[in-house]
Amino acid sequence: MVHDYRRSAVSLMMKLHREKRRKSLISAERLRRSGLALSFRLKMEENGKDKGPIVLALDRIPEGSGDLLSRSIAILEKVHPYVCALKLNRHLVLPLGLFSGIRRIVDKAHNLGLPVIMDCKINDVGYTNRVIAENYFNAGFDAVIANPFVGWEEGLQPVFETARRLDKGVILLVYMSHKAASEGYGQKVLDRETNKLKPQYVVFAEKALAWKADGAVVGATYPSKIREVHEILGAKVPIYSPGIGAQGGDLKAASEAGSKYFIIGRSITLADNPAEAAKAFREAAKRLM
Amino acid sequence: MVHDYRRSAVSLMMKLHREKRRKSLISAERLRRSGLALSFRLKMEENGKDKGPIVLALDRIPEGSGDLLSRSIAILEKVHPYVCALKLNRHLVLPLGLFSGIRRIVDKAHNLGLPVIMDCKINDVGYTNRVIAENYFNAGFDAVIANPFVGWEEGLQPVFETARRLDKGVILLVYMSHKAASEGYGQKVLDRETNKLKPQYVVFAEKALAWKADGAVVGATYPSKIREVHEILGAKVPIYSPGIGAQGGDLKAASEAGSKYFIIGRSITLADNPAEAAKAFREAAKRLM
Numbered sequence: 001m002v003h004d005y006r007r008s009a010v011s012l013m014m015k016l017h018r019e020k021r022r023k024s025l026i027s028a029e030r031l032r033r034s035g036l037a038l039s040f041r042l043k044m045e046e047n048g049k050d051k052g053p054i055v056l057a058l059d060r061i062p063e064g065s066g067d068l069l070s071r072s073i074a075i076l077e078k079v080h081p082y083v084c085a086l087k088l089n090r091h092l093v094l095p096l097g098l099f100s101g102i103r104r105i106v107d108k109a110h111n112l113g114l115p116v117i118m119d120c121k122i123n124d125v126g127y128t129n130r131v132i133a134e135n136y137f138n139a140g141f142d143a144v145i146a147n148p149f150v151g152w153e154e155g156l157q158p159v160f161e162t163a164r165r166l167d168k169g170v171i172l173l174v175y176m177s178h179k180a181a182s183e184g185y186g187q188k189v190l191d192r193e194t195n196k197l198k199p200q201y202v203v204f205a206e207k208a209l210a211w212k213a214d215g216a217v218v219g220a221t222y223p224s225k226i227r228e229v230h231e232i233l234g235a236k237v238p239i240y241s242p243g244i245g246a247q248g249g250d251l252k253a254a255s256e257a258g259s260k261y262f263i264i265g266r267s268i269t270l271a272d273n274p275a276e277a278a279k280a281f282r283e284a285a286k287r288l289m
Numbered sequence: 290m291v292h293d294y295r296r297s298a299v300s301l302m303m304k305l306h307r308e309k310r311r312k313s314l315i316s317a318e319r320l321r322r323s324g325l326a327l328s329f330r331l332k333m334e335e336n337g338k339d340k341g342p343i344v345l346a347l348d349r350i351p352e353g354s355g356d357l358l359s360r361s362i363a364i365l366e367k368v369h370p371y372v373c374a375l376k377l378n379r380h381l382v383l384p385l386g387l388f389s390g391i392r393r394i395v396d397k398a399h400n401l402g403l404p405v406i407m408d409c410k411i412n413d414v415g416y417t418n419r420v421i422a423e424n425y426f427n428a429g430f431d432a433v434i435a436n437p438f439v440g441w442e443e444g445l446q447p448v449f450e451t452a453r454r455l456d457k458g459v460i461l462l463v464y465m466s467h468k469a470a471s472e473g474y475g476q477k478v479l480d481r482e483t484n485k486l487k488p489q490y491v492v493f494a495e496k497a498l499a500w501k502a503d504g505a506v507v508g509a510t511y512p513s514k515i516r517e518v519h520e521i522l523g524a525k526v527p528i529y530s531p532g533i534g535a536q537g538g539d540l541k542a543a544s545e546a547g548s549k550y551f552i553i554g555r556s557i558t559l560a561d562n563p564a565e566a567a568k569a570f571r572e573a574a575k576r577l578m
Contacts, residue, residue, distance in 0.1 A: 059417070089417055094424035097386030121412050123436055125467040128348070128378055135383035147412055149438055151469025178414040180440025188479040190486060197479060 040142045040169030041214045043115045044238070047084035048261065052282040053289070055117070055240065056083040057265030058105070059091040068092070069101040073108055075274050080112040082278035087263055088141075089119040098139045106140035115142035121173060122146035122159055130158035137162065143169030143214060148207045149184070160211060169214035174229050175201040177219025177243030201225060205232040215240050215261070220249025223257040230258025244281075251281065255288040329431045329458030330503045332404045333527070336373035337550065341571040342578070344406070344529065345372040346554030347394070348380040357381070358390045362397055364563050369401040371567035376552055377430075378408040387428045395429035404431040410462060411435035411448055419447035426451065432458030432503060437496045438473070449500060458503035463518055464490040466508025466532030490514060494521040504529050504550070509538025512546040519547025533570075540570065544577040 038046070056079055061071050072092060086109045088102065096102050109116045118141040122129050133144050144163070146156050156170075163170045175185045185204070188197045201218070208216045209232065216233060218226045220241035230239060238260035243249035245267025254262065264281055271277035327335070345368055350360050361381060375398045377391065385391050398405045407430040411418050422433050433452070435445050445459075452459045464474045474493070477486045490507070497505045498521065505522060507515045509530035519528060530548040532538035534556025543551065553570055560566035 059420075089413070090421045090424065091417065094387050094421065097389060098383050100386060100389075119413075123410050123412050124378070124408075125465060128380065131348075132379045132383065135379065147436075147438075149436075149473035150465070150467070151472030153469040154467035155469035155472070157469075176414060176439070178439070178443035180442040180444035180446075183440030183444070184438035189489075190477040190479075200478075 039167050040115055043142065044085060044169075044215075044261070047113070047115065051084045052082065053261050053285050054083045054278060054282050055085045055087050055261050055263045056080075056268060056278065057087045057089065057119070057242065057263050058269065059089050059265045060269055061092070062270055069096055069104065072096075072105055075269055076105065076108060076112070078275040079268060079278045080109075080114060082275065082282040083114065084261070085115045085117060087117040087119050093118075093120075098135060103139050110140065116140065117143045117145065117169075117171065119145045122156070123150050125150075126154040126156070126158040129156065130162055133159045133162045137166050137168050141168070143171055145171045145173065145217060148172045148174075148204045148211075152207075152211070156211070163214075170211075171215035171217060171240060172204060172208045172211070172213045174204045174208060174216045174239075175218045175222055175225045177221045177241075177249060181219065181222070199228075201229060202232065205229045205237075208237050209233060213237050217242065218259065219243045220251070220254040220259065220262065223250070223253040226254055226257035226259050251284055252288060255285065328456050329404055332431065333374060333458075333504075333550070336402070336404065340373045341371065342550050342574050343372045343567060343570050344374045344376050344550050344552045345369075345557060345567065346376045346378065346408075346531065346552050347558065348378050348554045349558055350381070351559055358385055358393065361385075361394055364558055365394065365397060365401070367564040368557060368567040369398075369403060371564065371571040372403065373550070374404045374406060376406040376408050382407075382409075387424060392428050399429065405429065406432045406434065406458075406460065408434045411445070412439050414439075415443040415445070415447040418445060419451055422448045422451045422457075426455050426457050430457070432460055434460045434462065434506065437461045437463075437493045437500075441496075441500070445500070452503075459500075460504035460506060460529060461493065461497045461500070461502045463493045463497060463505040463528075464507045464511055464514045466510045466530075466538060470508060470511070488517075490518060491521065494518045494526075497526050498522060502526050506531065507548070508532045509540070509543040509548065509551065512539070512542040515543055515546035515548055540573055541577060544574065 058072055061068060064071055093102055106116045118136040120132060122132055122144060136144050146159055150156060160170055175181060185201050187200050189200050189203060191198050205216060216237050217240050218229050220243040226239060239258055240261045240263055241254045241259035242263035244251050244262050244264050251262055262285060268274050268277045347361055350357060353360055382391055395405045407425040409421060411421055411433060425433050435448055439445060449459055464470055474490050476489050478489050478492060480487050494505060505518060505526050506529050507518050509532040515528060527549040528547055529550045529552055530543045531552035533540050533551050533553050540551055551574060557563050557566045
């Protein structure tokens, strides 16, 4: 019941938003500036429909003329028509600084109509997690990625509270794309309620559902895990899959298993023609939808 | 055998280093500048003996005159005689920027003879973990904190490799200080080799031993966990305990259970007189040694 109501409300808000946009009364950018921000989840739904399901991970930036900031923005400007969101990580945050270079990239992405996700994999104590989330949200980010391993009380609760207050998003890690993911995300853990063993990623998917996360990360390199997690989450929590291309993940397999968004980095940023590469991924993804 | 050899070598190097220092031929600072850096582990051993076991966590900086950077450095200047190392977290890194403000704090700490630990709780894929570690080490940090949950291959292996190459340290999270630590760090997991259940923090302590970590973090709020972890690690991996003071941890209980270093933040930085507060913690800790 609660969920149906929420889905109807979301649907109505999206309809209203589309109508307003059609009448050119209000743009997403003006909406943002007015303080009446669309929630992260809604922005992703909208953009996914308009621009396809590819999320650009602006991590590895090739050498070239100009400084790191201008080279990063140049790629974003070329690629933006073919992606629905931007994801940043410490690759750029550490050298460029959050409130200097990074803020300029975030503003540029917003001006191009893209929400921006900070892949900070929050996993500290709650008091520090809140400070981390507040800093990224203050710099303009629309969502943060967090690790459910730290738990709720004095763990991720303050992150969700901060995000809800500011109309931002929280995406949880459920199964990562690297080889040793099996050590932690793939281990069997004892469920305290049922006293039965279950995979760690199932526990994390259940937390994503219970905590009303705005997304769940499952590596594209493990389609069978995507399928299992999708069976738990259904349409309630969309799956974001990194690891396509450079890390060996396959877009078709991930899509068929239930991923909604595909995070692609090096296969776009290091391509001879990043725009063409992004467009090709977008077209491939659209054919699967 | 390997370990005894290593311990003898460490002991000999420390003896040589102390002798050199006594003869005023070389100071730690000149050693550092000469490129012949003492490893992080050795620096901590030395400083722990000279200056006591308190690690200053410069996180929450009270309001006052001057900007955040100058207020942070002012506390460090007051407190440095009573602490053996400095630990920073995103509280300062995000607002100040790594290669602007933070580098100045790190340089100041080094000039005061303190190694600096970056509490970044690394938990990404290996490719990104390496970039994170390299950035912090390039900014002057002597050690990074990482989460063993991400595992070894394409996980923390690149962090350890980078640290070894640069003579830096890696400290692993084993049991954190917050309430929900029981959800992840305290869960029971299936050991693949023995097919028996064991606590997650025992698995992590075993990884700290196997991966030759330079330290293990166990929250001072859980002395019984410190005791269990200390039984696994012995003198091979020193235990760092945060959560003393503001989070409710007790220095005496943590020390008796086996902690070697005590990470203290708000109970020093927010005290009316930070130097007196740090000194009091140091004296209390020295009485227990």
